[in-house]
Amino acid sequence: MKLEAVDYQSPTAAQDFVESLRQTGFGVLKNHPISQDVVSSIYTNWEAFFNSEDKHAFYYNKGSQDGFFPQAVSEVAKGFKKKDIKEYYHYYPWGQCPANLKEEIDAYYCDTLTLASQLLNWIEAYSPDNVSAHYKEPLSNMIKESEQTLLRVLHYPPLSGDEEPDAIRAAAHEDINLITILPAANEPGLQVKAKDGSWLDVPSDFGNLIVNIGDMLQEASGNYFPSTTHRVINPEGTDVTKARISLPLFLHPRPDVVLSERYTAESYLQERLKELGVI
Ligand SMILES: O=C(O)CCC(=O)C(=O)O
Numbered sequence: 001m002k003l004e005a006v007d008y009q010s011p012t013a014a015q016d017f018v019e020s021l022r023q024t025g026f027g028v029l030k031n032h033p034i035s036q037d038v039v040s041s042i043y044t045n046w047e048a049f050f051n052s053e054d055k056h057a058f059y060y061n062k063g064s065q066d067g068f069f070p071q072a073v074s075e076v077a078k079g080f081k082k083k084d085i086k087e088y089y090h091y092y093p094w095g096q097c098p099a100n101l102k103e104e105i106d107a108y109y110c111d112t113l114t115l116a117s118q119l120l121n122w123i124e125a126y127s128p129d130n131v132s133a134h135y136k137e138p139l140s141n142m143i144k145e146s147e148q149t150l151l152r153v154l155h156y157p158p159l160s161g162d163e164e165p166d167a168i169r170a171a172a173h174e175d176i177n178l179i180t181i182l183p184a185a186n187e188p189g190l191q192v193k194a195k196d197g198s199w200l201d202v203p204s205d206f207g208n209l210i211v212n213i214g215d216m217l218q219e220a221s222g223n224y225f226p227s228t229t230h231r232v233i234n235p236e237g238t239d240v241t242k243a244r245i246s247l248p249l250f251l252h253p254r255p256d257v258v259l260s261e262r263y264t265a266e267s268y269l270q271e272r273l274k275e276l277g278v279i
């Protein structure tokens with residue numbers, strides 16, 4: 001298994017990208033339309049937010065899940081006992097957001113949503129007929145006017161040395177949604193699990209855009225596209241003093257979207273959130 005960045009401008013980009021998703025669950029894009037300056041600025045501005053006490057005024061709403069999740073309520077990945085060493089903010093266009101950060105994050109959300117829609121069209125175009133026959137509606141349609149698509153700003157603080165043994169920044173997990181779009185973070189650490197069980201570093205060159213399959217697309221494609229396990233490992237050496245910021249956009253279908261004979265998007269999500277212990 002190899003993860004190579006696909007040039008978004010190349011004439012074979014769509015095909016190469018979908019092939020990478022099929023083989024590894026991940027696709028890495030370079031030369032894509034998302035502005036690196038905007039991503040950098042979001043990292044800087046949100047790091048300042050996480051380092052200020054203001055964040056506590058934006059404590060998350062239990063029902064709607066928008067807002068700030070402190071480390072004390074952070075996720076416990078499925079099958080794990082220790083909480084991840086992270087805090088995060090769930091941004092939805094309709095949800096709470098600090099006024100000084102709203103315009104920038106909202107523009108990023110909209111631009112990345114547009115790109116996601118195109119990438120779902122690529123995935124649909126290169127799904128074999130017997131796979132796309134399972135899609136109950138076009139994939140890009142599933143996220144249209146969805147209020148569930150979630151932009152998560154993650155802050156992994158510098159390690160203090162007091163962490164619980166075995167706790168890591170993000171324990172091995174699969175994403176729940178259709179696809180995830182993740183700009184390379186400001187520090188390395190993201191790894192994917194290869195078919196032979198080994199862990200591979202995701203090429204984290206600043207400027208790359210990482211896309212991965214989530215469980216909902218695995219379900220909707222009858223397992224053709226694999227929702228690949230990934231994790232974020234702790235830094236070592238002098239890097240322990242560095243915080244890490246990342247910005248995954250989780251593309252979620254509207255709740256009424258039928259994923260398969262077994263699940264709608266809503267029933268699937270409820271089941272998974274209960275397992276995570278966040279509802
Ligand atoms: O921080 C990262 O690079 C990945 C985060 C992640 O996998 C997640 O929040 O689901």
Ligand SMILES: [Fe+2]
Nearest residue numbers: 173174175230
């Ligand atoms: Fe993830």
